[in-house]
Amino acid sequence: MKIQFSFLFLSAFLMLIITGCDDDGDNVSTIDDTAYLIQVETQSPDGDRLVYMVVLPSLDSAINLDNAIEFSGSARLRTYDEKVYIYDSETMEILKLEFNENDELVETDKFSMAGTGATFFNGTDAIVSNTGAVVVLGSIGKLVFWSPENMEITAILDLVDDLGLPETASGLTMYYGGTDASGRAFFSVGTTDFTGFVNYPGARVMIVDPDNQTAEIVEDLTLSQGTSGNLDDDGDYYFVGDAFFTLGRYAIPPFDTDFSINRINAGTNSFDPDFQLLGTDINDNGYEEIRHLSISGDRFVAGVIEASTDSIATWGFDVFSNAKIQLYTGSTSDWKGTKLSGQGDFQFLFSALEVDGDFYFATTDIDSRDADDFAGLYKVEGTSLVKVNETVGFIRQAYRIR
């Protein structure tokens, strides 16, 4: 018998016996009396996104990611009653994290969304009480109610079968806009799927009551899809209607009057026929596309995509490639917006936040694709924008936990 040995077999077998210990610890972060949650996103060269959750004693505290928990880029965070809930549509799990006796935020429970139709990147969610929460799976037209207390699914509603919407109602995008005092969560309803084609024209707001596991749709077919919204302190829901997609995927000038802000008055389930603001009502230059409208007291802030005539003559999503985001503030008494001073030309706007009565923007500079890619958390002080925090990657969200 002849024995033949090929090169490197010894090293190969040595490597095969390599073993590693892959322990999963649960120690995360410690806090002081007040705690804020910051969500940071990083990207890898292949485009994969990961997010990191950091607990800070104040929003301007230095962000140290050394102890941050890492999640997939599709993870969405919500906080309620000093607890943190993470809906990760990649793993199809909802995790609960609570502070332990050492003020460390640790995972205490989780459940699976498998079998509900949840898939990567197709949901948004709201939590209105310790017993009432919902994940809206707009792309498949389902509402999944679940209990934060018991961490289990309690009911599933179908937009078509249970709410009577047409078959084309599946494939919608949803934008969570806030929760009123009675625990109703408001969602602006987009009319398009991710391909950008209109499949359900007309503006809707979906009002969901997670505690009672019911939902209703407010329709106004004279408007186009909804892209953003927010409740004021009185419970009025302000809704940004966007006519962009009613023109198909072509953006045809004049682009700056294609959106409007509309209102559903507190306690009613219909659009206020006497309230509609066009871009030119708000600013002499007109808002183009509003992103992330946020309201607190008698003030509002909004991020606005501004595009030159040259850039809007391009097609589809490319319309934004030459655009920049500018940030405005103003009073809801007259809705006249003032462009904030101290801002650059922003490329991405992840969120407009109201924290403790103050407004913040999580955004990044238009130059970030080339250099100095430091995301910023910016605070609105009067009519100025002041950077209060930054880190490696992008800051996506900030929450007050306690």
Place this chain on the structure above:
Amino acid sequence: MSDSNRPTLRISGNGTWLDFRNISETGRFEPFKGDRIPNRPYLFSNADAGYKIPNLLGDQNNLQLFLGARYVHKFFRGWESVGDPDRKQFIPRQLTQNAGLTQDLQKNELKFTFTLEVQNISNAKVFDFFGVQRPGRNFNAKLLMKF
């Protein structure tokens, strides 16, 4: 008896270690300078062993038994310098084995080769380069006919 008619044991293998790191000094990846490029295996190897029994069922009808193993070391999905090391997303280390046999059968001008193989014998969870899951234990049969 010629060498080709003797039973033959063959062992082969290879190992790879890559030190593929981020060297960006500007831009969005600069803060992670020195980190391994995420989501790519950097230590992996495979080994194979085969035993050939010539002329088992007649002249030129050889039987080959083979065993193989593949190892991929754990690697991080994101930048290794960011986040709590105990709570990072990673692709776990993977060790899989496969085994099978190939029998040659020749009759007149026709030549058949049957192969039976089981891959991922231990039914381990295995993933592709970018975290895409690969099959568990699976059985394969192949028939090759030459004429």
